[in-house]
Amino acid sequence: MTKLTIDGIETEVEAGATILQAAESVGVEIPRFCYHERLQIAGNCRMCLVEVEKSPKPVASCAMPVAEGMVVRTTTPAVQKARKGVMEFLLINHPLDCPICDQGGECDLQDQAMAYGFDRSRYAEGKRAVKDKDFGPLIKTWMTRCIHCTRCIRFMTEVAGVPELGATSRGENMEVTTYVEKALSSELSGNIIDLCPVGALTSRPYAFLARPWELRKTDSIDVHDAVGAAIRIDARGGAVMRVLPRTNDDVNEEWLGDKSRFANDGLKRQRLDRPYLREGGRLRPAGWGEVFAAIASRLKGLPGSAIAAIAGDLADCESMTALKDLMGRLGSANLDCRQDGAKIDAAVRAGYLFNPTIAGIEQADALLLVGTDPRREAPLLNARIRKGWVRNGLPIAVIGPNANLTYGVQDLGNDSGVLAEIAAGRHPFAAVLKNAQRPMLVIGQGALTRPDGAAVLAMARQAALSLGVVKDGWNGFGMLHYAAGRVGGLDLGFLPGPGGRDVAGIQDAARAGEIKVVWLLGADELDMGGFGDAFVIYQGHHGDHGAHRADVVLPGAAYTEKNATYVNTEGRVQRTRMAVTPPGEAREDWKIVRALSETLDQALPYDTIEQLRERMKAVNPVFGAADRIDPAAWGAFGAAGAVAPGGFESPIANYYMTDPISRASKTMAECTAVFVRGQEGKTGTHG
């Protein structure tokens, strides 16, 4: 620890900390542009100048480590003058176009110019102009505004691991650019918009739509993947204008994936805003009473075994609880929340959670990825793995579909036989895991959706046990989910009951005519032709695959429109909050189920969300502890059996379109065209 005095306040900070960090710890604010606590120090904006006793010149506090007995002053006239000088230089080439700049109102330069700016310019010469760059469909550039803080360059290089941005030329000619015109091919590129302290990089889809002070801000949770990133939903009137990350060091730090950030325009398109009823082969708008009556008459007299329910990837825990209870009352055991058919064993909670936790990746000292492509399935988690690789030299091996994960990996080949070798301890990487203190084994859904998924899971469990991945005080076995609703569904037991059928069984029985009514709770990623003549009830928020097949459509609420519970891949119970109201006649999903239960004379015993959450707690106590992780007990899971040779495939081929919201998003369609189709080679119609 080092003692120093800042503005007369004596404090003690860790040796190696910078003056700026020490000042922050005692509440002294120092202006900065280039410094960012999650990026390496550049020290090039010079805004953070302070006076240090016995130092002849002002010192850049972001880059100067503290020393014993240092006396720092941040408010002296000399400091003020130095910062004013820096500000004047920064503004020499900065256009004063705040009225037409999207950063206006949340601009660091604007704010600090209020404190350190001069009220007129002494600069009579021409300002430089810089050609705008094309960074793709997500990021709008206005490079004349750039003050060369290099935060975006450092983020792309260090955090995103896609070193495509750089600063070319020097002095007055310096430009932040990709040099070769290209879109930034990172799933995390949107974060440089947040990092940019000026209006050089702004959101393209959000361009000229709103000013920050017009927006209503609601803290919520992202559901586009199973990471459960903390987000802030900015809404104006009834529309979600944009989605920004919130800081949550346990999950997303302060980053957000591009899909989570930019798919919000999908919330306005293809929405189901009223109930629909199929009549004469066509869906026609109907009233709530009408559709409820239609469902009631269809269910009348049916045995429970002829009814089934499938929960989709975005289903929230409240609606799954209500639907499961309703199905129970109707006598049906045909429930499943694994619409991709993953052979997850829900008997042991530790068997389907990401036990080491996302933050725990930083402690790991060896990592094996099996059947997963974290870059597409969970880009934020992938960024954590990269952090471990960069900071700790984490050795990583991959048995899976993609080895291009933004960090160095040992590609063991995409074959289940390699996993068998490792489980048997015969593979060289088995020794790496065995010798590690905190080894990790991450298994993805791609390994479990195969017909022999349960055997693969058992083999992975066997490998984890024999190689010391699971031991006292450390559980390095992690299952990586990609669907936000999946862990919640497993926790609630939204699974085939005794004698019940799973997704494949439900479809087979529906085709055979044994199952006559299927309830799809936001389940769209299914073969919709596989339900035979069954009566399909689709409850969801988008006119996607499910609604097209449905006989009755019940309009539900998207994640921005309801107070709902989701459990992330780590088993962290988190809640979204209603930012806007559902469109038209759409309602919160659990209320729809509750209302219908009354029509069916099977009234569910909860009238408020509090009562429903009490019920969830009774089903599984984990729902009593929000935003917290309690280590899950280890046990036996998976099913021993023969594992067929062959590779694993990631369930996500296109990161930008995985759910009804992102499939309805125009921005995501543009990303798909540029990043996914672009890689497949352009056709003759491309310019």
Added chain:
Amino acid sequence: MSEQDFQPATFAFTEANKALAQAAIAKYPQGRQRSAVMPLLDLAQRQEGWVSKAAMDHVATMLSMPPIRVYEVATFYSMFQLKPVGEHHVQVCTNLPCWLRGSDEVAHACKKTLGVDFGETTADGRFTLSEVECLGACVNAPMMQIGDDYYEDLDAESVARILDTIKRGERPKPGPQIDRQFSAPVGGPTTLGDIESKGKQ
């Protein structure tokens, strides 16, 4: 001329240069190969006369570094030519010391003799004229660089003579164009004369 018109599709070092490149890379410790980026870019420029995008990409691949890092280095140094230049690249310094000592006259003489302005190449493609920042020969100002050679202590007459000599295909004598040894004072040494005499005793 748009970028595509002059950017070649591919680049490869000649066998001889490949060996030189390997020698440059070998100078740096294991894992620090990217330190050789400047020698390699220089080699590429000597081979092609300028540094093309293909050459930068080739260097990036050779050193296993992201291409943008090579672009950054190549654009930072004005000594790397990112567009084709003439056979002889005439670079005239116009920074303060040279300007005070008459670089305007030098620049004017170059333009007159070659018939092109700064940033232009003669019609026959033999000469490109550039205005550059300080080349570190202020003591012999004004000066210019042609190829690898510095020509110093210039005036209009000596500039014209140098350029004409090159035009004839000969190599003019580099260095000071007046009676002066390197950077020694004009007319011979003025200090430490006594020390030299002591040495003679």
